[in-house]
Amino acid sequence: MTNFxxxxxxxxxxxxxxxxxxxxxxxLSVWGVSxxxxxxxxxxxxxxxxxxxxxxxxxxFVLRPSAATLPASGGSNKGELNEDYTKVVAERRTAVAxxxxxxxxxxxxxxxxxxxxxxxxxxxxxxxxxxxxRVARAxxxxxxxxxxxxxxxxxGTFTSTVNVTALNRAIDSAS
Amino acid sequence: xxxxxxxxxxxxxxxxxxAVVYRPLGDYMARVFTAKGHxxxxxxxxRFARINPDAEQKWSTYAYxxxxxxxxxxxxLYVVQRVQSLLPFGFDRGDIxxxxxxxxxxxxxxxxxxxxxxxxxxxxxAVQMIGLTVQNFVSAxxxxxVAIALVRGFVRHQTDRLGNFWVDLVRGTLRILxxxxxxxxxxxxxxxxxxxxxxxxxxxxxxxxxxxxxxxEVIKELGTNGGGVLNANSAHPFENxxxxxxxxEIFLILVIPVALTRTFGRLAGDRKQGYVLLSVMGVxxxxxxxxxxxxxxxxxxxxxGKELRFGIPGSALFANATTGTSTGAVNxxxxxxxxxxxxxxLLNMLFGEMTPGGVGTGLYSILVMAIIAMFLAGxxxxxxxEYLGKKLGRKEVTAAAVSILAMPTVLLIGAGIAAxxxxxxxxxxxxxxxxxxxxxxxxxxxxxNNGSAFGGITVTNDWFQSSLGLCMLFGRFVPIVxxxxxxxxxxxxxxxxxTAGTLPTTGPLFATLLTGSIVLVAALTFVPALALGxxxxxxx
Numbered sequence: 001m002t003n004f005x006x007x008x009x010x011x012x013x014x015x016x017x018x019x020x021x022x023x024x025x026x027x028l029s030v031w032g033v034s035x036x037x038x039x040x041x042x043x044x045x046x047x048x049x050x051x052x053x054x055x056x057x058x059x060x061f062v063l064r065p066s067a068a069t070l071p072a073s074g075g076s077n078k079g080e081l082n083e084d085y086t087k088v089v090a091e092r093r094t095a096v097a098x099x100x101x102x103x104x105x106x107x108x109x110x111x112x113x114x115x116x117x118x119x120x121x122x123x124x125x126x127x128x129x130x131x132x133x134r135v136a137r138a139x140x141x142x143x144x145x146x147x148x149x150x151x152x153x154x155x156g157t158f159t160s161t162v163n164v165t166a167l168n169r170a171i172d173s174a175s
Numbered sequence: 176x177x178x179x180x181x182x183x184x185x186x187x188x189x190x191x192x193x194a195v196v197y198r199p200l201g202d203y204m205a206r207v208f209t210a211k212g213h214x215x216x217x218x219x220x221x222r223f224a225r226i227n228p229d230a231e232q233k234w235s236t237y238a239y240x241x242x243x244x245x246x247x248x249x250x251x252l253y254v255v256q257r258v259q260s261l262l263p264f265g266f267d268r269g270d271i272x273x274x275x276x277x278x279x280x281x282x283x284x285x286x287x288x289x290x291x292x293x294x295x296x297x298x299x300x301a302v303q304m305i306g307l308t309v310q311n312f313v314s315a316x317x318x319x320x321v322a323i324a325l326v327r328g329f330v331r332h333q334t335d336r337l338g339n340f341w342v343d344l345v346r347g348t349l350r351i352l353x354x355x356x357x358x359x360x361x362x363x364x365x366x367x368x369x370x371x372x373x374x375x376x377x378x379x380x381x382x383x384x385x386x387x388x389x390x391x392e393v394i395k396e397l398g399t400n401g402g403g404v405l406n407a408n409s410a411h412p413f414e415n416x417x418x419x420x421x422x423x424e425i426f427l428i429l430v431i432p433v434a435l436t437r438t439f440g441r442l443a444g445d446r447k448q449g450y451v452l453l454s455v456m457g458v459x460x461x462x463x464x465x466x467x468x469x470x471x472x473x474x475x476x477x478x479x480g481k482e483l484r485f486g487i488p489g490s491a492l493f494a495n496a497t498t499g500t501s502t503g504a505v506n507x508x509x510x511x512x513x514x515x516x517x518x519x520x521l522l523n524m525l526f527g528e529m530t531p532g533g534v535g536t537g538l539y540s541i542l543v544m545a546i547i548a549m550f551l552a553g554x555x556x557x558x559x560x561e562y563l564g565k566k567l568g569r570k571e572v573t574a575a576a577v578s579i580l581a582m583p584t585v586l587l588i589g590a591g592i593a594a595x596x597x598x599x600x601x602x603x604x605x606x607x608x609x610x611x612x613x614x615x616x617x618x619x620x621x622x623x624n625n626g627s628a629f630g631g632i633t634v635t636n637d638w639f640q641s642s643l644g645l646c647m648l649f650g651r652f653v654p655i656v657x658x659x660x661x662x663x664x665x666x667x668x669x670x671x672x673x674t675a676g677t678l679p680t681t682g683p684l685f686a687t688l689l690t691g692s693i694v695l696v697a698a699l700t701f702v703p704a705l706a707l708g709x710x711x712x713x714x715x
Contacts, residue, residue: 003235003236003239004239004242004243005243006239006243007236007239007240007242007243007244008243008244008246008247009243010224010225010226010240010243010244010341011240011243011244011245011246011247011248012247012251013223013224013225014220014224014226014244014341014344014345015244015247015248015251015309015313016223017219017220017223017224018220018309018312018313018345018348019251019305019309021216021353022308022309022312022313022348022353023304023305023306023308023309024304024305026308026353026356026357026390027304027308027387027390027391029357030357030360030361030364030370030387030389030390031370031372031387031390033360033361033364034361034364034370034389039361039364039365044369044371044373044376044385046376046377046378047378048376048378050367050369050412050413050416051378051383051412051413053378053379053380053381054381055379064483068407070381070382070383071295071375071382071383071384072293072295072296072384072405072406073295073383073384073405073406073407073410073411074293074406074407074630075407075410075479075480075508075511075630076479076480076508076511076631077480077508077510077511077604077605077629077630077631078479078480078510078511078604078605078631079510079511079517079605079609079612079631079712080474080475080476080479080511080513080514081475081514081605081607081608081609081712081715082605082606082609083606089476089479109476109477109478110478110483112476113476113478113479113480113481114479114480115410115478115480115481115482115483116407116410116480116481116482116505116506116507116508117407117410117411117412117482118407119383119407119411119412120412120482120483120484121412122482122483122484123483124483156418156484157418157419158176158181158182158184158185158418158486158488158489159176159178159181159418159483159484159485159486159489160176161483161484165378165379169379
């Protein structure tokens, strides 16, 4: 027991020293470096396209469903055999098909499933293509123009995805 | 690019990067723990802590060091959370309640990083920095120290000294974790990870919580910790904004546990001893990756709970890395995985997390399993087993068995009680077999110090907070004490000369034996429980 207490006392002092180093100096140094202009466009994430921003109106592209309760992030955590949730997904599919005027079989997976973060700003190129006619109609832009905006918001090295946050901002400035 | 090609390419890039740093990092870590001199900063810490860095310790003193340091770590972290309202950067998130603070304190000190809380709603930046970030570093360094002490047990002869815990702890932190973390944090920031002292950011009128993410993100992966700075963990665009940060984070998760096999070979004086462990880890890891990837690619709702920018291969890679180590960070929601895919992630933990396992914990766990494997081989041929020139007698095998059995014991007791408690029904997010999987996964995660979850389960009632807290505590420290006792009795032995009757432990026979032991021990212990959860679900 005395050995344990002796070691705990050394442990407390070590912990305090390491707390100053790892808990104060280290994060503040990283923060300081993050302020260097040009290292990253904006570590504060203002005007970011990293996160989803839901926009109302037919002139905008629609995101994936979100299970997050903002400002916190999160997903549905529903298993694939969860029957209640299967119904929810089926309803979403019907709604998307109606909105875009396509058969339900054309609705892609990402249009009906919630992401892990609830802040996923991306949709698949297929889901974007599905929305182009509606967006063109409502925004007054031509289908060709909207397709070009989609193309310039499409990125990815391994998986091509369309960033809806960037895309909707581009639609704002174009229309 | 087709998903198959994309996945193979990402896996290829990851493995190439690991191969490139394997030797230099492994050799560097070996030098860190054998070097004679101390750095200036290290001397300052020893002086402040009143430690004599040149005094070596017996195994029991070494173990008291681990326990004492972890004990004060838990108390400190508990207190910091309970008085959050007095600290800066709290954003009126208030003091953390006792149950949650107890659970979280154990969780981060035990390198588990199980989270019963929503970080952006509950934790202010001060607690994240001076509490959680610190434990992200030092809990990993403790694992590293214990692994090195066990290796010393094998390579030293007729001594009762295993090294100095404080020196191993401080060196692992200052010379290995901190430099890599600092560089890694800056790289992550350059790739878009955020680093903010504000509580949130207004993006086109929509407020999204923000935090000093990068500094904690990097050590969360590098130290195989896994506790998200934000609720969605590495699925959150601020923690893991793109395909490249995803690969970097997976790399950080794997790099130390993988390179430690090289360190081990170096210290053991025979690099092949390290390669054989790496090959066993690699075979199981690759097989499990194939299972998770294939299962997810063929799911009913493959994109539920996954981020589009990672796709299915990028999610499967992360899931396999995080559960094969003791990390528990997630970039997709394992709760929404298929029966087979989620079951494989669970099985990764049930293997005892040694493929390649956590920082240090992976190495000492697989060495303990190697002892079990050699013991079984010895029984088959009727010889006293040996490993690395040490006899495996009653003491050694008992210590190894205690270390291996601690996890299943607390896991099955905890999960068993939870499954019959009436209050559990209301805590589950999914009905039927998948509900049982949520319980099993929670206790497997806690007992193995992983920290990932089938996140739908609500674990905030007193039963879950305290029982999972105890699982984390016993799952961490019973094996550590057993491993240090084992190291002590190994170090006390003479070296046994290699004879014609010695089973070589560098060839395919040993690798097969070890792989078989890992799979068999997990299968014998957990098949009944798995049959009712993930296996049943996969067959439905």
